[in-house]
Amino acid sequence: MAQSDDASPHPAPEPAPPDSPERAAARKIADLEASLESYRRTLTEIYELYDTKIEELSLIRRIGDALRTPMDLNTLCLELVDVVAHEVTVEQLGLMLQDPATGALVLKASFDGLAEESRCYDERESGAVSLTEGTAVEAARTRRPVILDAGDQGPHSRLYLPLVSGNQTVGLLSLSRSADFPFGENEVRVLTIISDHTAATLANLRLLDDLAQANVRLKASERQAREMSLYLENLLEAANDVIFTLDDLGRITYVNRKIGEWGYDKDALLGKALSDLLAEPAASLPAEGVPMPEVVFRSPTQGPRNVLLNISRFEPGPGREPNTIVLARDITERKQLEKQLFHSEKLASVGILAAGVAHEVGNPLSAISGYTQLLQGGVASDEETREYLAAIADQAARIQRIIENLLDFSRPSAGVESLIDVKETIEGVMAMLAGQRVFRGIDLDLDLADNLPPVRMDRDHLTQIVVNIALNASQAMPEGGRLTVRAEAGEGVVRLIFSDTGPGIPDEARERIFDPFFTTKPAGQGTGLGLAICYRLIEGLGGRITCQNRPGQGATFIVTLPAAAAEKSGS
Numbered sequence: 019m020a021q022s023d024d025a026s027p028h029p030a031p032e033p034a035p036p037d038s039p040e041r042a043a044a045r046k047i048a049d050l051e052a053s054l055e056s057y058r059r060t061l062t063e064i065y066e067l068y069d070t071k072i073e074e075l076s077l078i079r080r081i082g083d084a085l086r087t088p089m090d091l092n093t094l095c096l097e098l099v100d101v102v103a104h105e106v107t108v109e110q111l112g113l114m115l116q117d118p119a120t121g122a123l124v125l126k127a128s129f130d131g132l133a134e135e136s137r138c139y140d141e142r143e144s145g146a147v148s149l150t151e152g153t154a155v156e157a158a159r160t161r162r163p164v165i166l167d168a169g170d171q172g173p174h175s176r177l178y179l180p181l182v183s184g185n186q187t188v189g190l191l192s193l194s195r196s197a198d199f200p201f202g203e204n205e206v207r208v209l210t211i212i213s214d215h216t217a218a219t220l221a222n223l224r225l226l227d228d229l230a231q232a233n234v235r236l237k238a239s240e241r242q243a244r245e246m247s248l249y250l251e252n253l254l255e256a257a258n259d260v261i262f263t264l265d266d267l268g269r270i271t272y273v274n275r276k277i278g279e280w281g282y283d284k285d286a287l288l289g290k291a292l293s294d295l296l297a298e299p300a301a302s303l304p305a306e307g308v309p310m311p312e313v314v315f316r317s318p319t320q321g322p323r324n325v326l327l328n329i330s331r332f333e334p335g336p337g338r339e340p341n342t343i344v345l346a347r348d349i350t351e352r353k354q355l356e357k358q359l360f361h362s363e364k365l366a367s368v369g370i371l372a373a374g375v376a377h378e379v380g381n382p383l384s385a386i387s388g389y390t391q392l393l394q395g396g397v398a399s400d401e402e403t404r405e406y407l408a409a410i411a412d413q414a415a416r417i418q419r420i421i422e423n424l425l426d427f428s429r430p431s432a433g434v435e436s437l438i439d440v441k442e443t444i445e446g447v448m449a450m451l452a453g454q455r456v457f458r459g460i461d462l463d464l465d466l467a468d469n470l471p472p473v474r475m476d477r478d479h480l481t482q483i484v485v486n487i488a489l490n491a492s493q494a495m496p497e498g499g500r501l502t503v504r505a506e507a508g509e510g511v512v513r514l515i516f517s518d519t520g521p522g523i524p525d526e527a528r529e530r531i532f533d534p535f536f537t538t539k540p541a542g543q544g545t546g547l548g549l550a551i552c553y554r555l556i557e558g559l560g561g562r563i564t565c566q567n568r569p570g571q572g573a574t575f576i577v578t579l580p581a582a583a584a585e586k587s588g589s
Contacts, residue, residue: 091220091227095127096138098216103129103136106205108193109174114149115189115224116158123149123158123190131195154178158187163210165201175200179209181217188217188224260325260346268292271341280348281319292344297322312349324350386410437472437582438480440505440512447484448503456489459498466505471581473512479555486552487516487575494520494573507581511561514577522569531565552577 095113103111111129116122125147129136139147149155157164157178166176179191191213193201254261254274263272270287277284282295297314315323328345393406444466451457473480484503491501499519506513523531532553556563556577566574 091223092126092138094220094223096136099127099129099136102191102193102209102212103131106193106209107199108195110192110194112192113189114154114192115220116187117148120150121155121159123154126189154190154192158190161187163206165206167197167200173197177201177206177209179206179213181213181220183217183221186221188220260348262292262344262346264292264342264344266342268342280315280323281317315346322350323348386414435474435476437474438477439472440470440480440514440579441466441468443477443480444484444503444505444514447481448488451485451488451492456492457501460492460495461500463500463502465502467507470505470507470512473559473579474582475559475579483552483555483577484514486549487577490549491516491518491520491573494518499572508578510581512579512581514579515574516577517572517574519572522571522573523565523567525567525569528565528567532563 095115099111099113102108108129109131111131112125113127114123115126117124124144125139126144127136127138153164153166158180161180161182163180164178166178173196174194175197177191177193179193180187181189181191191209193209195201255276257274257276260276260280261272261274262270265271268291270290270292273284273287275284277287287295295315297316313325313327315325317323326347326349328347329342331342390410393403398406445464448462448464452462488501488503495501495518501519502515502517504513504515504517506515532549553563556579559579561577561579563578564576566576568574
């Protein structure tokens with residue numbers, strides 16, 4: 019069965035009345051205005067961002083222009099401070115550079131907003147304004163900007179901006195202004211871009227500045243080295259000794275002009291072996307510190323020259339071979355004077371001994387005279403005559419020995435070294451001295467070992483040493499006493515020990531007894547050369563003479579001479 023329309027459960031809605039043209043237009047205008055406002059806001063933001071970027075780019079360009087301008091480090095620091103200070107509102111601005119050695123931040127340039135002035139600091143001023151701890155140092159260490167608002171560090175907003183080049187902190191910008199205008203992220207971003215450019219330029223310019231300073235120091239050092247080299251060369255050329263430098267083969271690499279006084283051509287010697295100049299060429303020079311014996315140079319114009327050598331090694335520097343420096347001192351004239359002095363002292367000793375010769379010769383002459391008178395009387399038998407004649411011959415031989423000993427002692431030294439029997443020499447010398455007047459009342463006691471090794475020296479020199487020391491002892495005992503002479507062997511040496519029973523040596527004179535011309539004897543009784551000559555002779559052999567004093571009980575002189583056998587075994 020069909021249903022009616024009234025019985026339908028969902029009646030159809032009535033259609034909405036259509037908008038009027040005015041309302042539709044109003045709504046469309048409202049939509050367009052909203053879109054236009056949004057566009058205006060977006061455009062404003064774009065223009066504002068554009069202006070900001072333009073300002074940033076302008077600032078970066080000005081910084082770049084400043085960095086491209088060639089200048090020194092101080093000027094660049096001052097220029098950077100000026101640019102930043104006039105682009106960013108600040109009350110205080112400081113540029114600090116980090117000391118590579120200590121890590122401290124050292125103030126280099128600053129800007130004072132109140133005074134509207136900037137300045138640069140020299141080393142003395144910047145050293146007084148350096149930081150080794152605190153927020154600024156921590157920012158430089160972490161290489162991250164740090165903003166301190168009001169309350170964190172006083173009524174100001176502060177910004178610490180590290181200047182980083184690569185992985186190295188070059189320095190730090192410190193900016194400060196009122197807390198009413200705190201630093202924001204945009205300023206940090208812009209300043210960070212600036213700091214990147216600045217740090218690289220500062221690092222390069224600082225490196226160039228360091229290189230320039232190093233170059234100045236190098237030039238100053240080179241100039242000083244040239245001046246020192248010239249000074250040393252003049253010093254060497256003006257030296258009173260001849261100075262050689264030798265290479266490792268002993269060849270001459272330098273010699274000063276003093277060599278010309280010996281008759282040599284300075285330039286002609288370069289490259290020659292030093293040993294070729296010696297009268298007896300040595301196989302090699304001794305090592306440094308080894309005592310050098312006296313040598314003789316063959317002078318082309320002046321004959322043989324007696325020379326003492328002093329040898330040492332020195333290191334000229336990295337990459338160069340070590341050299342040998344040799345100081346050669348001409349002692350020819352000194353040797354001649356020493357010989358004259360030595361002979362003069364011998365004659366002085368002869369003068370002392372000659373006083374006893376008359377007495378020493380008088381006794382045998384008296385015996386000869388007595389025997390002669392007996393023979394002249396004609397009453398002697400043949401056997402007595404032969405006995406008297408033999409006695410006369412013995413006494414004449416005794417006189418001859420006395421005269422020969424005195425003549426041997428007084429003649430000039432031959433200057434020839436040989437192996438000397440120490441015991442035999444001392445016995446001969448003391449036998450000559452025993453009968454002299456100066457030894458009257460003095461007991462001579464000889465204690466000479468039988469196993470004494472020989473010594474290599476001039477026999478006259480050993481004789482002179484024994485005579486001088488023995489005469490000094492006898493003159494110290496005018497009322498008589500005892501002189502003991504001992505000789506013993508040591509390890510590689512021979513020791514001669516002279517002990518007397520005199521009054522000893524005054525304390526104030528002990529330090530000077532070996533000085534030439536120093537004497538404690540009355541005027542006219544001594545030259546003051548005896549012990550000085552002994553000292554010179556003994557030291558020249560590599561020996562030693564010492565004195566042990568016993569005030570009121572006498573003095574003991576100990577002479578130590580190198581044994582010839584020890585020298586041979588060590589050679």
